[in-house]
Amino acid sequence: xxxxxxxxxxxxxxxxxxxxxxxxxxxxxxxxxxxxxxxxxxxxxxxxxxxxxxxxxxxxxxxxxxxxxxxxxxxxxxxxxxxxxxxxxxxxxxxxxxxxxxxxxxxxxxxxxxxxxxxxxxxxxxxxxxxxxxxxxxxxxxxxxxxxxxxxxxxxxxxxxxxxxxxxxxxxxxxxxxxxxxxxxxxxxxxxxxxxxxxxxxxxxxxxxxxxxxxxxxxxxxxxxxxxxxxxxxxxxxxxxxxxxxxxxxxxxxxxxxxxxxxxxxxxxxxxxxxxxxxxxxxxxxxxxxxxxxxxxxxxxxxxxxxxxxxxxxxxxxxxxxxxxxxxxxxxxxxxxxxxxxxxxxxxxxxxxxxxx
Numbered sequence: 001x002x003x004x005x006x007x008x009x010x011x012x013x014x015x016x017x018x019x020x021x022x023x024x025x026x027x028x029x030x031x032x033x034x035x036x037x038x039x040x041x042x043x044x045x046x047x048x049x050x051x052x053x054x055x056x057x058x059x060x061x062x063x064x065x066x067x068x069x070x071x072x073x074x075x076x077x078x079x080x081x082x083x084x085x086x087x088x089x090x091x092x093x094x095x096x097x098x099x100x101x102x103x104x105x106x107x108x109x110x111x112x113x114x115x116x117x118x119x120x121x122x123x124x125x126x127x128x129x130x131x132x133x134x135x136x137x138x139x140x141x142x143x144x145x146x147x148x149x150x151x152x153x154x155x156x157x158x159x160x161x162x163x164x165x166x167x168x169x170x171x172x173x174x175x176x177x178x179x180x181x182x183x184x185x186x187x188x189x190x191x192x193x194x195x196x197x198x199x200x201x202x203x204x205x206x207x208x209x210x211x212x213x214x215x216x217x218x219x220x221x222x223x224x225x226x227x228x229x230x231x232x233x234x235x236x237x238x239x240x241x242x243x244x245x246x247x248x249x250x251x252x253x254x255x256x257x258x259x260x261x262x263x264x265x266x267x268x269x270x271x272x273x274x275x276x277x278x279x280x281x282x283x284x285x286x287x288x289x290x291x292x293x294x295x296x297x298x299x300x301x302x303x304x305x306x307x308x309x310x311x312x313x314x315x316x317x318x319x320x321x322x323x324x325x326x327x328x329x330x331x332x333x334x335x336x337x338x339x340x341x342x343x344x345x346x347x348x349x350x351x352x353x354x355x356x357x
Contacts, residue, residue, distance in 0.1 A: 017051035180216060
């Protein structure tokens with residue numbers, strides 16, 4: 001297969017998903033599987049559904065459209081606030097959308113009426129991470145306006161933590177979300193179906209607290225794909241860490257000095273690198289670079305050091321594990337590296353199931 005490529009082991013993704021469904025199901029928590037890192041790839045989506053998920057979430061309506069048109073059978077949730085220009089597609093392709101702006105919800109209402117639909121929404125509440133969310137003091141006025149809109153059903157409340165500022169899920173902020181849900185259910189005589197408490201960063205909180213309050217949903221992406229929780233990147237026991245690996249090919253391998261010759265200025269990305277003279281080394285170049293992957297998120301499977309990269313070249317010190325032109329080098333990835341590889345048109349995908357490509 002042409003390199004570079006991601007090797008995606010569907011059996012390991014299935015196993016990770018099934019294990020998480022069992023873990024969270026024991027606490028009466030539903031999982032929304034987040035597919036954005038896979039760009040809504042139907043083979044991945046179907047794998048997650050077959051492992052027990054009934055809801056799939058994505059931040060891009062184009063990915064949801066891709067899955068729905070491919071016949072994936074799930075409830076589709078848009079987990080990023082829609083833009084004004086995509087409200088018609090959101091109503092058409094997403095069953096639920098997360099929202100924070102009354103003006104956009106009003107446009108969703110108009111689109112739902114035109115399409116003869118009722119569109120479900122979840123309001124995202126700001127609980128400290130300072131990404132998306134309605135301030136708690138503004139919820140009254142927001143919900144008052146929504147309750148008057150036709151074509152819109154307020155299905156629940158949610159929050160997001162740890163993604164931007166790194167604020168940890170805690171008893172205090174999770175209890176606050178439960179209290180808000182109960183307050184507005186009582187005020188409006190309604191029952192919320194979804195109280196979405198967060199993402200893979202919530203893993204330790206879910207299993208460290210006996211009382212989870214009203215939280216009944218968690219959005220998992222990194223835990224499924226990488227086998228880790230996201231506060232410390234700790235391995236979740238029983239999950240595969242290598243469900244997805246990166247394979248790149250050696251295009252040059254030569255013994256060269258470790259210290260550049262000549263006056264050093266900025267590199268192509270505006271950085272000034274400090275070099276250490278280690279003598280001659282076997283400098284090996286792979287056919288991938290910053291245009292394709294978040295290089296700091298790569299960990300090689302063999303005993304080589306990543307020296308650095310330019311836009312299209314990844315440079316290794318392969319002195320301890322000599323490599324030749326044409327050799328393939330495998331890497332594990334963190335979430336940022338996986339996301340960048342999936343987004344690059346120059347990185348192919350190879351799917352493996354039961355050991356067969």
